[in-house]
Amino acid sequence: MATVTRSMHDLAGLTPHQIRHSIRQGQWRRPTSGLARGYTQANLAVVPRALAYDFLLFCQRNPKPCPLLEVLDPGDPEPREFAPGADIRTDIPRYRVYRDGALSDEIDDLMNYWRDDFVGFLLGCSFTFEHPLMDAGIGMRHIELGVNVPMFITNRPCRPAGVFHGPLVVSMRPIPAHDIVRVVQITSRFPAVHGAPIHMGDPAVLGIRDVQRPDFGDAVPVMRGEMPVFWACGVTPQAVMMQAKPPLALTHAPGHMFITDRRDSTLAVL
Amino acid sequence: MATVTRSMHDLAGLTPHQIRHSIRQGQWRRPTSGLARGYTQANLAVVPRALAYDFLLFCQRNPKPCPLLEVLDPGDPEPREFAPGADIRTDIPRYRVYRDGALSDEIDDLMNYWRDDFVGFLLGCSFTFEHPLMDAGIGMRHIELGVNVPMFITNRPCRPAGVFHGPLVVSMRPIPAHDIVRVVQITSRFPAVHGAPIHMGDPAVLGIRDVQRPDFGDAVPVMRGEMPVFWACGVTPQAVMMQAKPPLALTHAPGHMFITDRRDSTLAVL
Numbered sequence: 001m002a003t004v005t006r007s008m009h010d011l012a013g014l015t016p017h018q019i020r021h022s023i024r025q026g027q028w029r030r031p032t033s034g035l036a037r038g039y040t041q042a043n044l045a046v047v048p049r050a051l052a053y054d055f056l057l058f059c060q061r062n063p064k065p066c067p068l069l070e071v072l073d074p075g076d077p078e079p080r081e082f083a084p085g086a087d088i089r090t091d092i093p094r095y096r097v098y099r100d101g102a103l104s105d106e107i108d109d110l111m112n113y114w115r116d117d118f119v120g121f122l123l124g125c126s127f128t129f130e131h132p133l134m135d136a137g138i139g140m141r142h143i144e145l146g147v148n149v150p151m152f153i154t155n156r157p158c159r160p161a162g163v164f165h166g167p168l169v170v171s172m173r174p175i176p177a178h179d180i181v182r183v184v185q186i187t188s189r190f191p192a193v194h195g196a197p198i199h200m201g202d203p204a205v206l207g208i209r210d211v212q213r214p215d216f217g218d219a220v221p222v223m224r225g226e227m228p229v230f231w232a233c234g235v236t237p238q239a240v241m242m243q244a245k246p247p248l249a250l251t252h253a254p255g256h257m258f259i260t261d262r263r264d265s266t267l268a269v270l
Numbered sequence: 271m272a273t274v275t276r277s278m279h280d281l282a283g284l285t286p287h288q289i290r291h292s293i294r295q296g297q298w299r300r301p302t303s304g305l306a307r308g309y310t311q312a313n314l315a316v317v318p319r320a321l322a323y324d325f326l327l328f329c330q331r332n333p334k335p336c337p338l339l340e341v342l343d344p345g346d347p348e349p350r351e352f353a354p355g356a357d358i359r360t361d362i363p364r365y366r367v368y369r370d371g372a373l374s375d376e377i378d379d380l381m382n383y384w385r386d387d388f389v390g391f392l393l394g395c396s397f398t399f400e401h402p403l404m405d406a407g408i409g410m411r412h413i414e415l416g417v418n419v420p421m422f423i424t425n426r427p428c429r430p431a432g433v434f435h436g437p438l439v440v441s442m443r444p445i446p447a448h449d450i451v452r453v454v455q456i457t458s459r460f461p462a463v464h465g466a467p468i469h470m471g472d473p474a475v476l477g478i479r480d481v482q483r484p485d486f487g488d489a490v491p492v493m494r495g496e497m498p499v500f501w502a503c504g505v506t507p508q509a510v511m512m513q514a515k516p517p518l519a520l521t522h523a524p525g526h527m528f529i530t531d532r533r534d535s536t537l538a539v540l
Contacts, residue, residue, distance in 0.1 A: 053323040060326065060341055061351070071327055081331070081429070159351065188540040191461065195539070269465070269539055270458040 003027060011035055016083065016259045020091040029093045029108065031255035033127065040193075040264050041257035042069050042122040043234045044088055044095075045241060046110070046250035049074045052119040054162025058240065059121070061159040065168055065236030067124035067192050069260070075116040082260040088120045094253035101245030110250055118250070123234055124193035125257055126171060128264045132186050138179050141220040148255070149173065150214035151233050155207025158240060166240040170198065170206060171233040172214070174226040183229060189268040199230040206230060273297060281305055286353065286529045290361040296378065299363045301525035303397065310463075310534050311527035312339050312392040313504045314358055314365075315511060316380070316520035319344045322389040324432025328510065329391070331429040335438055335506030337394035337462050339530070345386040352530040358390045364523035371515030380520055388520070394463035395504055395527055396441060398534045402456050408449050411490040418525070419443065420484035421503050425477025428510060436510040440468065440476060441503040442484070444496040453499060459538040470499040 003026040011019055011028065016036045022028050032041055047055050052074070059066035070081045077087045089110035097105040097113060107113075126149070130140050142149045149171045156168040175183050180200065188196040203211045211228050212219045216235055222228050241249055252258060273296040281289055281298065286306045292298050302311055317325050322344070329336035340351045347357045359380035367375040367383060377383075396419070400410050412419040419441045426438040445453050450470065458466040473481045481498050482489045486505055492498050511519055522528060 053326065056323065056326055056330065057341055060330070060338055068330055071330055185540065191539050269461050270455065 008034065016261050017085070019259055020083070020086050023093050024087070024090045026108065032093065032257045032259055033255060036259045037131065038264055040069070040082070040260045040262045040267060041125050041127050042082065042260055043125055043237075044092060044250075044252040044258050045121045045123065045237060046088075046118050047121070047241070047246055048115070048248070049117040049119055051163065051244075051246055054164050055121065055237075055241065058158070058161035058164040059123070059237065061161050062168075062236070063191070064194055064198060064232035065158065065234065067194060069122040069124050069192065072120040074119050077114065077120065079120070079122055079258075079260065082122060082262050083258070084261070088122075088258060089114050092252045092256055092258050094256040096251045096253050098242060098246075098249045098251070100247060101242040106253055113248070113250060122258060122260070123237060124267070125234055126194055126231060127257070128193040128267060129187045129190045131264060133183060136182060136186060138175065138183060141174050142218065145220060147218035147220065149217050150211075150219055151216035151235050152203070152206065152208045152230075153215045153239075158236065163244045164240050166236070166243045168198075169216070169233045169236040169239055170230040171217070172211060172228050172230050174220065174222040175200075175229045176226050180227060180229070187231070189270055191269060192267040194231050194234070197229045197231050200227050203228060278304065286531050287355070289529055290353070290356050293363050294357070294360045299378065302363065302527045302529055303525060306529045307401065308534055310339070310352070310530045310532045310537060311395050311397050312352065312530055313395055313507075314362060314520075314522040314528050315391045315393065315507060316358075316388050317391070317511070317516055318385070318518070319387040319389055321433065321514075321516055324434050325391065325511070328428070328431035328434040329393070329507065331431050332438075332506070333461070334464055334468060334502035335428065335504065337464060339392040339394050339462065342390035344389050347384065347390065349390070349392055349528075349530065352392060352532050353528070354531070358392075358528060359384050362522045362526055362528050364526040366521045366523050368512060368516075368519045368521070370517060371512045376523055383518070383520060392528060392530070393504055393507060394537070396464055396501060397527070398463040398537060399457045399460045401534060403453060406452060406456060408445065408453060411444050412488065415490060417488035417490065419487050420481075420489055421486040421505050422473070422476065422478045422500075423485045423509075428506065433514045434510050436506070436513045438468075439486070439503045439506040439509055440500040441487070442481065442498050442500050444490065444492040445470075445499045446496050450497060450499070457501070459540055461539060462537040464501050464504070467499045467501050470497050473498060476500060
């Protein structure tokens with residue numbers, strides 16, 4: 001089949017269902033930021049059933065970095081709650097394959113890797129709270145600069161569960177002092193997608209030596225009158241999973257998320 | 271050892287730790303309502319590890335009736351997050367033993383039943399949101415009347431997980447029309463303990479034929495100018511677990527809760 005590549009313009013205004021269809025047809029292999037605005041995008045992690053209890057328990061014990069949206073049945077590729085009819089094996093633009101904790105491949109779909117004992121986990125993503133922050137007039141520096149959000153490995157351990165353990169990873173957004181209260185209020189409404197900040201101010205409190213040298217993503221400047229604000233980050237479960245070195249694990253490629261049918265606003269608690 | 275029975279007066283003002291100690295000593299075998307006001311009380315469910323994944327997944331898929339506070343490690347009786355040093359086998363005043371889904375015994379501690387493969391689940395309890403409601407001047411009819419809250423089996427199925435499936439059970443509290451908005455706001459702050467109501471008004475919407483004939487608990491009058499308000503209820507996981515008929519499962523006895531060290535206010539999201 002000849003694949004027609006689509007532009008962002010082509011996909012604007014399409015429903016999540018239609019965008020997933022384009023992705024499934026191979027027409028979109030790029031990051032999903034900015035697509036299906038207002039609809040929740042999700043991180044994907046796939047592990048064998050033998051590891052699924054430990055991973056589910058790890059998420060339950062660390063809900064801020066690992067906010068579970070949906071856990072699929074073993075072997076079932078359809079997120080029946082967040083995107084009925086979708087297929088997590090084909091509806092994400094790009095996937096990663098990890099063997100023994102090391103990245104071994106980046107691929108376009110999971111069809112050649114899928115097994116009957118694989119369990120898919122969809123986890124919340126900070127895209128969901130960045131939109132209401134921007135709607136409130138609060139700028140996201142990394143988006144303004146067109147770079148990835150800066151992320152840091154902290155000195156805070158996650159609560160371990162079975163084979164899974166490791167440090168909390170955080171993302172950082174610089175926020176003007178006069179917007180801090182509003183930022184806490186808005187993000188507190190979204191516990192399903194990392195929720196309220198876990199820290200603001202002195203990065204050393206989290207064991208971060210230099211806020212201009214992130215462990216993942218890109219550095220962004222913190223201006224005079226701004227405070228660095230830290231949120232638990234969805235990289236945590238991936239980092240922890242890699243540390244546990246499962247023989248085989250599958251994830252989305254960073255920034256290439258699963259687009260659900262669920263409106264962001266339905267995840268707000270108040 | 272001669273057991274000295276304590277009165278509510280004796281326990282007033284004691285810390286959760288001290289109250290659990292009294293319970294462990296056999297000095298308190300009655301319901302825990304009113305004890306350690308301001309501290310979170312929890313439902314207990316214990317299942318073998320072989321059923322733990324399905325039960326954990328059921329809770330993840332049905333967070334309103336099954337708000338997980340903590341899942342203990344297999345064989346570990348200590349809730350390290352919510353009550354370090356405590357023991358779920360001895361620190362609850364009364365327990366129930368279920369065999370093949372049927373109540374087979376009520377006992378004072380779990381020491382003779384405990385196994386290395388048992389997994390303890392602590393689930394949130396509506397006591398936590400009833401206190402801030404009462405603090406806001408909103409009366410809880412069942413507490414005023416000194417009876418159990420009325421509970422109803424609805425026509426809404428829970429999302430199944432493995433061997434666990436069944437209908438949503440709700441509790442009902444009559445609320446004056448002018449307090450409804452405040453009640454939604456206050457309980458929305460506590461997603462970890464059933465959260466916002468799932469319905470208010472016509473009981474028939476939930477398949478409830480007669481709001482004066484609850485399936486569990488006691489009937490309470492709904493006065494003129496009041497609306498029946500329904501919350502997802504912690505009886506749901508117990509009912510569902512019994513329906514799955516595990517060979518052996520252990521729970522607290524109704525009203526005889528596990529008292530944690532966690533202040534209710536720490537569970538509020540905003």
